[in-house]
Amino acid sequence: MPLFPLSPEQQSMLFLEGLFGPGIFRNTLISLPLRPELTRARVQSAITRLQQRQEALRSALVGRAPYLQRTEAVDPRLRTVVARPGESAGELLAARKADRLVSAQVRELPGRAEYELIEDPAGRERFLLVTLDHLVCDGHAERVLTAELTASLEDALGRRGSESGELPVSYRELCEQRVDAAARAERETRYWSRSLDRLEPVSGLIPRPGGTDAGPTDGLSLGQVQKLYRGPALHALVGAVCRAQGATAFSVLAALTAAAIWHRGGPRTIALFTPVSTRQRSGFDVAAGCFVHDRPVVCHIDPDQALSDSFKSVMGQNLAALRFSALSVPDLACAVPPLGAALLSDGVDYVQLHVGMAAGVAADPVAATRSAADTTGPVPAPDERRPRDLGPFRPALDLSVTTLRFEFTPGETTVRAFCGGAPGGMAVAEGLADDVLALLAAVLRKPDGTVAALVESSLSR
Structure with a gap:
């Protein structure tokens, strides 16, 4: 590194x-x-x-x-x-x-x-x-x-x-309000060293360019597929899941994304990435910034763990990670080698997650639960599907970037999958987003089940 x-x-x-x-x-x-x-x-x-x-x-x-x-x-x-x-x-x-x-x-x-x-x-x-x-x-x-x-x-x-x-004047000042300034850097390094101890970089998720003489940028492109689901069903579904599991929408979607990656052959301890502004109840909803303020979302897959424990584990570490934020991204990457490897290794698949949802997930919990029951079967086909080629993708290293964006509103749900990488990667990114929705719809069917049971009953091999 x-x-x-x-x-x-x-x-x-x-x-x-x-x-x-x-x-x-x-x-x-x-x-x-x-x-x-x-x-x-x-x-x-x-x-x-x-x-x-x-x-x-x-x-x-x-x-x-x-x-x-x-x-x-x-x-x-x-x-x-x-x-x-x-x-x-x-x-x-x-x-x-x-x-x-x-x-x-x-x-x-x-x-x-x-x-x-x-x-x-x-x-x-x-x-x-x-x-x-x-x-x-x-x-x-x-x-x-x-x-x-x-x-x-x-x-x-x-x-x-x-x-x-x-x-606040700055993101750093938000962090300083929560941790004694003299101990911030040491505490954050110690926290991430523990949290990322078992981390394995995601690799092999997106098809590689192949052995060409032109180097890792040959034939790479950035694409997007946007799917629109009209109506309140998916919004009601995620609201019902959050209430039943006692977790935020972001934590639920992060845990399910990690499970979908694991199902596709990914590691059991996965780092997703997101700007601070997509994490609900973080206390940082007044701080702007995208990748300048990035922190990983650590998701560990224990097949025998109860779903509620999995969701709450992710939610708890999100809040702790923000509480200890003090170092810059490269400082942290250098201080914690597993994080540096997840960002700077050849062949790494960088995966980012965004979740948008209003703080009040439903005005009427009874109606929301009833509407959600209609979607506990297979997720319906989207009302619209729009693929788009965004142009060439020229990374400095041999890596790919996959971004999943879920936006839940009472009127419609928008799912966007972005992928920068080799041909075929966009189909993988879109399929990954579909897997996350399939897992979400299945949570209400087996709310007390385990991670492994949810994956086995919802996703095909």
Whole structure:
């Protein structure tokens, strides 16, 4: 495993940039309509406050070193873009969003964030467009930033008190509130050394490129399959499972994802990865950031373990992991060799999980349980299935990346499977997402069963 010169105070690692290659994800966009009375100076003040308070938005890569990052205080620049005669501000916004979604970010720009004030020639219709690199902001963190930015703009008009005044300045400060500063790094290293003692990197999940002379990047691509399930059934199902098992939606889906990987020949102790913003009840729902603040989710498969114990084990270690967060990602990878191997080994399959669900999983538990009963058989076919080729995949090492995203709402459930790797990998990623849903539907049939019994009764060999 390579070692990198790191400063605990300033360095972190946007490892997707170095490991998976630049530009593999589209940017994240935030657009907000602006009231006529909001002056340019007030908008500038709001975005400056946002960038000062969110550490992820003050992060930039250092020179050409792919793993190093600096954090600095800097005032964001607000660019004004005026519509052409006959073009509305809304039309200009749509055009700018299409362009900014796929635009290349400047790696030395803190936060890889760009801010545009979009208006018509008369200044009657105006929007704020924020472009954020996916490396520092995912879809869940986008909600955090949108809420804080909206509050800041309202504060600028005196329409609201200082409801956002108690938001933390940085993710690190959240961690410091929970652990004595003098012991944070030592405690975190000790915690992860114990938690990852049996960790085996996932390998062989995604088909390998094969023995070509062009190296590990030959023939690799990044793809996505999105499936849409309309109606409340899956939302009600996961709510019923969470209530019955006493666990969060994220913990349930993480444990089931690990079980699905194990069923496909994976190891028994698996590290999944996720930004902090996807873990419910973590206390970190005000901190934005994607891979800058990544921590593993350790799932150990004990075939004879009761399902409720498996779910609660994952939930407990999630909270403990966040409590002890102090080190940067590369510091932690270097201090705990199993984690470094899971991130930086040739042939590794990097698996990430995102789960979105409102805190109140169902307004009517009785109705939710009744609706969930309708889905305890095979998961129905999706109402829509949309495959998409996102372009070439050029990792720095011989590895693949698989991301599963589950978004549960009362009206519909969206499942997205992403895969960067060799041909055939996308089918594996999609099948893995299907396996997770199949296991979820089966939990209510055998709520007191074991992990092995659930897998054997739900997934084919």
